[in-house]
Amino acid sequence: MAAVLLATCALQAGAVVKKPPHKHKLSKAQLAAAKPSKIAGPAYATRADVMQEADAIATQLGLDPNWVRHTIGAAHFMPGIAKAILPPPMGVPKNWAAYQSRFVEPVRIKAGSQFWLANRDTLQRAEAQTGVPASIIVGILGVETIYGQNTGNFRVIDALCTLSFDFPAGHPKAEARTTFFRGELEAYLALTARTHTDPLALRGSYAGALGWPQFMPSSWVKYAVDFDGDGRTDLFNSPADVIGSVANYFKAFGWKPGMPTHYPVHMDEASFDKAALLVPDILPTFSVTELAAKGVLLDAPGSQHTGPLALIELQNGDDAPQYVAGTENFYTITRYNWSSYYAMAVIELGQAVADALGFQAPSASSMTK
Numbered sequence: 001m002a003a004v005l006l007a008t009c010a011l012q013a014g015a016v017v018k019k020p021p022h023k024h025k026l027s028k029a030q031l032a033a034a035k036p037s038k039i040a041g042p043a044y045a046t047r048a049d050v051m052q053e054a055d056a057i058a059t060q061l062g063l064d065p066n067w068v069r070h071t072i073g074a075a076h077f078m079p080g081i082a083k084a085i086l087p088p089p090m091g092v093p094k095n096w097a098a099y100q101s102r103f104v105e106p107v108r109i110k111a112g113s114q115f116w117l118a119n120r121d122t123l124q125r126a127e128a129q130t131g132v133p134a135s136i137i138v139g140i141l142g143v144e145t146i147y148g149q150n151t152g153n154f155r156v157i158d159a160l161c162t163l164s165f166d167f168p169a170g171h172p173k174a175e176a177r178t179t180f181f182r183g184e185l186e187a188y189l190a191l192t193a194r195t196h197t198d199p200l201a202l203r204g205s206y207a208g209a210l211g212w213p214q215f216m217p218s219s220w221v222k223y224a225v226d227f228d229g230d231g232r233t234d235l236f237n238s239p240a241d242v243i244g245s246v247a248n249y250f251k252a253f254g255w256k257p258g259m260p261t262h263y264p265v266h267m268d269e270a271s272f273d274k275a276a277l278l279v280p281d282i283l284p285t286f287s288v289t290e291l292a293a294k295g296v297l298l299d300a301p302g303s304q305h306t307g308p309l310a311l312i313e314l315q316n317g318d319d320a321p322q323y324v325a326g327t328e329n330f331y332t333i334t335r336y337n338w339s340s341y342y343a344m345a346v347i348e349l350g351q352a353v354a355d356a357l358g359f360q361a362p363s364a365s366s367m368t369k
Contacts, residue, residue: 040158045073050165061190068189071199075161081154081206082168085177096314096322096341103345104352108142112353115147115239122227122240126247131257135359137246139350140336141212148212151236152205159208160185160217184208187217211235212242213249223249253335254328261333261347262312262324263302271295277311282340284308284328291325298325312340 044050054072058065116123116138123134145151163181167174188208192199204210210220212235224233227244234241272295277286286309288298296311302325312326324330326340333343354360 041077041079043073044075044077044161044165045069047165050161053165057186057189061186061193063189063193067193071157071189072161072185074200075155075157077166078154078158078162078206081159081162082166084206085163086168086171093317094315094341095317096344097316097319099341100345100348103143104348108146108349109352109356111147111149112138112142112349113356115141116353116357116359119239119243122243126227126243130247130251130255132247132250132255133350135350135354136250136261136333136346137243137350138353139346139348140246141242142349142353143342143346144214145212148236148239148242151203151211151214152209153203154206154208155200156188156202156204156208156210156217157199159204159206160188163207181208184217187221191217191221212239213246215245215249219249223252249336250332253332255332256307256327256329259307259327259329260301261330261343262326263298263305263309265291265296265298265302265311265323265325267323268292268295268297274311274313278313280310282310282312282326282331282334282338282343284310284326284331286310296323296325312344314341314344 050072051069054069055065057063057072058068061068116134120134123137126132126137127134141147160181164178164185167178167181171177185208189199191197192202202210205214207216209216215224215235220233220235224235224241224245225248226233226241228238228240230238233245235245271293277291277294277296280286284307286294288303288305288309291298291309291311298305305325305327307328310326310331312324312330314322314324316322324344326343330340330343330347333346334340336342336346
């Protein structure tokens, strides 16, 4: 689907234009893609308050107000998106073993092996330029979209308008999230306008994420790069651009070349101060000495670590949790998705693919309970 959508309207760098993109005749596939996705509610053209917001966005971005009104007006409220964005019910136990089995599994390992072999030189170039290991890039793309196999089937305009104008009031962070998605809608409109891309045709996740790496529109603007040198940045069809952009994202968020992502630990039960150690969540805060004083002991390589560490707890439902000491690079992975479970799945999938190919993955580390 993505290849069809971008065959005539690939995203590429350029200056923001005040006029709407030029019109071109769409194929039947593109016309179908531009239709509202899934079960749609009313079009936003029927909402006077939203049309006023469209005018404000056009003024702020310097875009043609008629084009912005048409684009936002053609979006539909998506009840399924409003429901999907809500957090899980309270009391549902987290389970690392179940989460891990969803992502570190044969289908993704096989697809990852094929992707790595097909793009080995590009992965090596990205690692050489940014310090981000190939295994981490491979892990990200496998967890996110199975290497482009599942980039999402929601119209991005429907997703971003739903979450900008009808974010669920019952969400604990409704105000902040509404502001976030309003910014992403603005970034999406500006991006599609300057690249002459039909904003009604692109599809992505229920949150409006795009392409193989599932970049939000603002991340596309800030971090996506033309890594294949063809003069455009394409996260739907160019594996090189995808690889370079993921590496660039992590570099921008402070990836430290050569630093492991985590170390195994064992506990001194007599002095283990779990409550104090988990207060900073996954933000590296404690030195090796401070961890030891609170009952967390590292192996020999971990004990030589000089930077801050975080105690990472991975719950296993009714079974005992697992723990590791996360480094600043572990935290950098969570800038992609604020979840220690997500970060560990990325690390372990990349390691599993490397193992399947007989490659060395410098991010790998064992875990202990």
